[in-house]
Amino acid sequence: MSLSGAMRTAVSGMNAQANRLGAIADNIANANTAGYKKVDTQFSSMIMPATNGTYNSGSVGTTTRYSIDSQGAFSYTKSSSDLAIDGEGFFVVSGPDGSEYLTRAGNFEVQSDGTLENAAGYTLMGYPYSSQNDPTIVINGFDGLTAINVSSGGMTAIGSSAGTLQANLPAGAAVGDVSKTSLVAFDSQGNARLLDVEYTKTGDNAWTVAMSYEGETVLDPVALTFDTDGELISPDSLTTLPLDLAGTELASLDIDISGSSQLGAAFEVMTGKIDGSAASDVSGYEISADGVLSLIYANGKVEPKFRIAMANVQSPNNLTPLPGNVYAASNDSGVVVIGYAGGGSFGEIMDSALEDSNVDLAEELTNMIQAQRIYTANSKVFQTGSELLETLVNLKR
Incomplete structure (x- = not known):
């Protein structure tokens, strides 16, 4: 066996373990790096063909493999x-x-x-x-x-499109009596628009409801009829007219009034709300x-x-x-x-x-100890080859 060949093989072994230590160092350094994927060092032998019964030592090479497809915790x-x-x-x-x-x-x-x-x-x-x-x-x-x-x-602003208005109309009101309330709606640019609502008694169990904005009608008087128990018979909902308002629009509103009543109590709005909102960031x-x-x-x-x-x-x-x-x-x-x-x-x-990083610190420390031991063993081979070569040189003295 060639002494110089053995020394070259030992050097390749030390280089391979140095590469492995470099990969281990990267893994340990990035153990807390979000999304980091560990790297492994793979070894492959390079064998030289024997000649005339003499063994020729080869070397070891390394390749790098990344575990990118391995998910961390x-x-x-x-x-x-x-x-x-x-x-x-x-x-x-x-x-x-x-x-x-x-x-x-x-x-x-x-x-x-x-x-x-x-x-x-x-x-x-x-x-x-x-x-x-x-x-x-x-x-x-x-x-x-x-x-x-x-x-x-x-x-952004959300223009109003629907709402709910449930009120109790006083059963004891005289024909011609008026009850009023109001609702806030929002136009397409998020401006608040106050709608006036007016109920008028027209007869037994009969009322009308109308709506306007600053005097402009958005709902012509609509007849409301109630049964003998004071529950609303018709209609269940109201639909207002759209309004063009100086570059913006108050859309048509669908307003649910199905919960309204006519009972022997004072005028009261139980529920009054319209969707939409003012401009906001x-x-x-x-x-x-x-x-x-x-x-x-x-x-x-x-x-x-x-x-x-x-x-x-x-x-x-x-x-x-x-x-x-x-x-x-x-x-x-x-x-x-x-x-x-x-x-x-x-x-x-x-x-x-x-x-998290998919690095296992315990595994990396174990690999580091192995790399250290193998590097040391390769250095011993190199040292032994060097000593034998020195002995060979000294034969001439």
């Missing part, structure tokens, strides 16, 4: 912008260079412009919300994606399991705005890892397929949660 947080994927798939994020990447790191924070950026500086991407159209499956591309923005809705947001991001307005309106994009590849472990805990597609990973959470091969999105 979940940690729950108090931040609704923290996101985790329960199942397969990746978030699509845009880097500082404007290119799109894949990641499992969902520790996003809302920025001053309303976008969601994770700890590595990558911006969460998605599609404008549509209740009818799924995204077109994209091969090797991210066309149509836009940055998710939780403050893009601006202010965004007060928060919520993210559903299928990735729909809805803006919540101060007036209570919830409006879907974006749908978070998900991506996957045929062989996730062959993705190319890049700085910032992100991945890019490679020839071996297969093409990137875009979709939505909860559909196909894509997992569901969990808010107020983070996927």
